[in-house]
């Protein structure tokens with residue numbers, strides 16, 4: 657059966673193995689050891705939205721693994737003129753070995769995968785950003801050496817990044833407190849799935865409205881933009897609704913002294929986070945961005961069946 661990564665749920669039992677594989681691959685890259693199991697293969701990358709990290713890390717990752725990558729903007733494809741996702745997927749499967757898709761609509765990522773004979777990776781949609789959450793876990797593991805007895809506080813919008821982070825935390829037993837304004841919480845189905853996993857892993861999950869309560873004694877502070885791609889028409893309202901959730905020096909002072917600050921980037925400095933936190937010694941945002949490269953190499957190698965996990 658073809659393996660896909662559409663949701664964190666697709667790899668919930670494989671996360672620790674994927675992290676170990678990513679660490680191994682990262683070390684090989686660091687010491688300059690060639691690791692090219694995708695020699696002769698091709699990654700197709702479909703983008704409906706802009707990207708800096710995802711595009712670069714997938715493209716560089718594919719090249720480092722011996723493959724080549726092809727960038728496709730939706731508007732340059734016949735998909736942009738109405739060719740169906742399922743026909744597009746069937747055609748692409750005949751040329752490509754693996755496909756990465758950044759979409760507006762989660763259903764379209766599922767449709768692409770359902771009709772594909774090669775692995776499909778969700779590179780962000782309106783519901784999830786699984787590659788980001790796996791890179792985040794890798795970063796937390798490197799910085800804190802464990803997931804147990806740690807508290808992650810997520811402040812801001814219960815968006816795609818928050819949904820995947822919630823699932824990923826629940827899967828590895830990392831306690832998570834999410835503070836959002838009312839009506840901006842994470843997806844209800846995702847919360848249910850996270851609760852189900854937490855029964856097994858004993859992760860403590862708190863979904864609340866008080867940012868101060870969430871951040872109290874946190875080991876990890878995480879935030880993301882208040883205005884995700886596609887939400888631009890709500891910008892003014894969102895900025896006023898979310899202002900109490902800004903991660904600034906006063907807010908961060910409530911966390912554990914050795915907290916790390918995380919953000920998937922791009923950051924909107926002065927909105928969800930201030931320069932004082934973003935540029936502090938506690939901030940690990942650029943290590944986190946780098947880890948997109950290493951975890952995605954592990955994800956591709958795993959989905960293609962080039963390693964047994």
Ligand code: CP
Pocket residue numbers: 706707708709710711780788920921922
């Ligand atoms: N974090 C992230 O996915 O960044 P890009 O939008 O730049 O890809």
Ligand code: NVA
Pocket residue numbers: 780815816817880881883884885920921922
């Ligand atoms: N939540 C953000 C993440 C960007 C990487 C968005 O969807 O725009």
